Amino acid sequence: MIHSLFLINASGDIFLEKHWKSVVSRSVCDYFFEAQERASEPENVPPVIPTPHHYLISVLRHRIYFVAVIQSEVPPLFVIEFLHRVVDTFQDYFGVCTEAAIKDNVVVVYELLEEMLDNGFPLATESNILKELIKPPTILRTMVNTITGSTNVGEQLPTGQLSVVPWRRTGVKYTNNEAYFDVVEEIDAIIDKSGSTITAEIQGVIDACVKLTGMPDLTLSFMNPRLLDDVSFHPCVRFKRWEAERILSFIPPDGNFRLLSYHVSSQNLVAIPVYVKHNITFREGSSQGRFDLTLGPKQTMGKAVEAVLVSSQLPRGVLNANLNASQGTYTFDPVTKMLTWDVGKINPQKLPSLKGSMNLQAGASKPDENPTINIQLKIQQMAISGLKVNRLDMYGEKYKPFKGIKYMTKAGKFQVRT
């Protein structure tokens, strides 16, 4: 399936290559570079590029292109999903997935890639299994290894590989047993000029950090499980139980994992937490434009809207902007024409605003495109869909774990058209 993998950085250098079958010359990447040149933006490089003898399937993460070379028919999503899994694993191992981190840990990277694929077919992608085979590098372990001469490589087949719960290793021990769940929701919305919602949906995830001894069997129930009609689960979740009782029952992996992600698409359920009053105009004939933006809280259920960040791609004709922010700071990048305004917390008594004028290129005609406004925000202690966890129970182990649940709402792709 996957023949080779090339890692290419933003400046177009191949800094790592790995082959699982016969060696494919790195000149095959020239086709990729050609496509990259044609594409105006880095994210516009087509994920699948056919070449005379191979197909290149690539993903872009952390400004690194992961280019897989394949030779024959294979579902493209299979490769794409696998490449993302590789990136996730690197992140898991090294904390970050940057060129520097990969270069520093090139041996571990190589060992990982060796275990993840055999002859181009995925072998072990479960992080728990990999961590038993190849221990993540830590400073302490490196020191111990140098002194004692022990290695980072496991000698036994990971217990997960053969077990019915491949995502969990046996013999997990903690002194403090704790299980934390974060319910994080992102609002994707498009608001039109007049302030009415064109489309709005909620993308939610429940991320878990479970550090429990032994083989705990957890159940998580919700106050309002009917909200969750479009879900995808971590393989540990017992699907049938969910179907029948709407209860999440699972033996958790050890450590951090995404338990489930869900999608609330029906628009009337989606509360829009902020409103935007805007007036962005360019007058015909003059080289001036007006910019006027005010933010205010809308349906926030009494919670504060924090970490608000407004960004907008202004038309190409704009030379610079002289604005006045009532709160926070703004920056305008004259090269990319990107205006960013870091608002911070919205105070409902004193609404933040950004007002002023823009200078246009002399002689240029009025731009006919309207900039869209992208908003990022955070609301703590609230899931905007109203999802609430009812209770978390643990079976199968004797001790009493510490349990915690946190809610958070964020803006995802939240756009206001002007």
Added chain:
Amino acid sequence: MSASSAFNEEKGGSSSVGEPEYGHDPASGGIFSSDYKRHDDLKEMLDSNKDSLKLEAMKRIVAMIARGKNASDLFPAVVKNVACKNIEVKKLVYVYLVRYAEEQQDLALLSISTFQRGLKDPNQLIRASALRVLSSIRVTIIVPIMMLAIKEAASDMSPYVRKTAAHAIPKLYSLDPEQKDQLIEVIEKLLADKTTLVAGSVVMAFEEVCPERIDLIHKNYRKLCNLLIDVEEWGQVVIINMLTRYARTQFLNPNMNGSDKTFYGSDEDEDEEEEEKEKKAEAPMAKRKPYVMDPDHRLLLRNTKPLLQSRNAAVVMAVAQLYFHLAPKVEVGVIAKALVRLLRSHSEVQYVVLQNVATMSIKRRGMFEPYLKSFYIRSTDPTQIKVLKLEVLTNLANETNISTILREFQTYIKSMDKDFVAATIQAIGRCATNIGEVRDTCLNGLVQLLSNRDELVVAESVVVIKKLLQMQPEKHSDIIKHMAKLTDNIQVPMARASILWLIGEYCEHVPKIAPDVLRKMAKSFTNEEDIVKLQIINLAAKLYLTNSKQTKLLTQYVLNLAKYDQNYDIRDRARFIRQLIVPTEKSGALSKYAKKLFLALKPAPVLESPFKDRDHFQLGSLSHLLNAKAGGYQELPDWPEAAPDPSVRNVEVKDSVRAVGTVTCRDRERWKGARVCSRTRANPPQERKHQRKSDQQKSDSESESDEESDSESSQSESDDSDSEADDPVCNNRKHKCIDSSLVLCLQNISPCSALKSYELLHRIRGEGLSVEYCFSRQPFSPDGNMVAVQMQFTNNATSEAKNLHMEDVKLQSGMRVKEFPEIELLPAGETATAVMGIDFCDSTQAANFQLCTHTRKFFVSIQPPVGELMRPVFLTENEFKKEQGELISVTCRPPTPFLSDSRFNSIRFILFCIAQNRKLQICLRGLYSLYTYDILGPETHHRHRKNSPKNEKTLPRGKKGKKP
């Protein structure tokens, strides 16, 4: 490629050995500048006897390989360390070996013996990695060694090693395709493997080595369907794709039937055309029986559906394509929601999903309509995503939602991304052609765009308007006039050409303006692009024919200019047109028809989606994405006209194994509470689900007659029991000893107390006649060595069947058959039963024969599960009590030691089992008589014993008589 090699060097090429090293390079150590010395240093480290030095050296070498540097000259030094004790060094040496063995075949052979030793290691990880490396070394000489290793590993105890063996198969195949036949044997063997770990990998090997051998799947089909949910996600993708293809060859098209016409009625217009077509296709088959979905087809759909909830986008896509290609229309809708969910994922995933949604939305528009808004475009989307979303929106447009969509398009037109704007204009054009009601609105909107400041937008609009005008030119002469004015400003060649073509084509609608345009064009002719020049000539010719008075001279002028043009195409065209339109004495007959030639009515263009007809590629595949056949792509076969024999998937032995699995769970639960079960995700509730699933499935495949035949047979049993009571043969047999291996064969004994009936002839294949058989567990009176097989004939056809009898019996040597008496008449709708006897000679060989009616003959075969190869023995109550008494001490002992003890004879063993089961014990008390079974002959299954000691608890809970 010369350019690329130059490029390579620039990028730090892969093969340049001599290039200087820099300080940051871990392999250089920053001290040695010359290549020779550097490698010397590494060699020294590798030769030392300190593991830490070796490790350091290997790490540096691997870092070199990772950056594409050549380290092949270190091969001898590295290969020496292949037997190193330190496992990390060993692993890195493996990495090195796999990379360079192909280049240094002779030296690589030195390492082979180490791997051969590794293959025998007691540690499964070491066995597996030895096989992995051995099979990854691409050296042809070792093919026989690899073959041997794979064969051995395929029957290894550890499923992990078997998985590795499955991975090794395609490796060997690519190295030496001549091994195909042998490899297929291994694949066949591994396909029968019951662990989820192996399933995905072996199907992968199947797909690479012998995708055409669909017959290998038959026997494993149901097992694969049932295991699917527990297979790891990558294996799921491969299995689902393979099963899609399989199902296309084995089942009937669920949509080729009148039964879903009601559905058509409720559906939108989009299917109408299709419906028409299908109706026509149906016509000859109208007389066919109503479609009934094969239970196996249903099984596949049911077992894949939960996977739509997978976190892995590839799995979701695989299920989606399976439903799209295999499910009845009414059921396909479920995939839409899951696909829309994927749109939130990484942009690469979005890209692939949208491509597939675009194809699906043409065929099944209704499916995605509720999710219209999920395809709305954000200014932050990458352009390629925007264009695909636009495509989907266009496909989804219909009379009801077009106004919303057009309003949305209006916003898009103001976008800064000009490529996207151009695509939007195209999309508007397509909406306008597809939906007549909005044609005028769209046209007006596009005309407004003609005054846009951006030339690209205007040009694109012109091209689209041209296509729209062709549909009804007479209504829109004002638009043509407006466009004629644009020629002064527009510079984009394609747009200019389009305008000129329009004016030429419809010059009758703009008789005054047309000659003027030609005049202007003649002036600028020499400066125009080729494509525009051609259209100027075209315009001139058309005007000459309609309005020669005004344009004669102009035309001559243009043709003269063209005559001396640099482009031969234009010169050619000019010459050709001059001959055609300007009458000379020499001009041929054609010039008479010049007007007809040039001003013929041209059909309006059809604006079609580029995704139309892409669905002949299997969705989700690379070939579909590229719209070109990729290497190794397996065509999705068309549905068969008539369903192939469904009985090929019947696996009686396997069936009972499956049942054993479920019973094991049940029993274990009873004994030990909630124990982790190997088949499911370690949870009792799900186990129960599994059980229910397989129960349901049973009822699916066997139909309700199961219960009936059950009660029936128990009745007949009671009648027979007395007459057979003192059959001497039976009594003799009772004391036949069983050895320990027999215990194992009990695993395969059908554990259900109910009689299980099997299908001999499906009613579709039997043209209305269906035959089921069960092992009635009765003594077969004519011959004590034969097993009684009770057959139930049901005539589902409309006409009666006559002379049912059997013929042409084909048996393994030693086997015998006593035919059932001929059934002379079986009226429609009636059921008849008959009993036949087969002496299977204690084997599980099938008995093949032909079942004949007065009109037809059907080939059928009966294969007994081991558990049915029993002989009933009659015991009086006293005898039973005596036997039971002997066993009381046994019941107190835990089951495992008992089972490993081979000193017990069969009857005790079975009684023990009965005694263990409380429920049954209760009914036993009231017994006057009791049947128990003597197993006819041992069969060894050593493998089972090794792998699954737990299974020994499996109990044969055969029929044990009845209450008084």
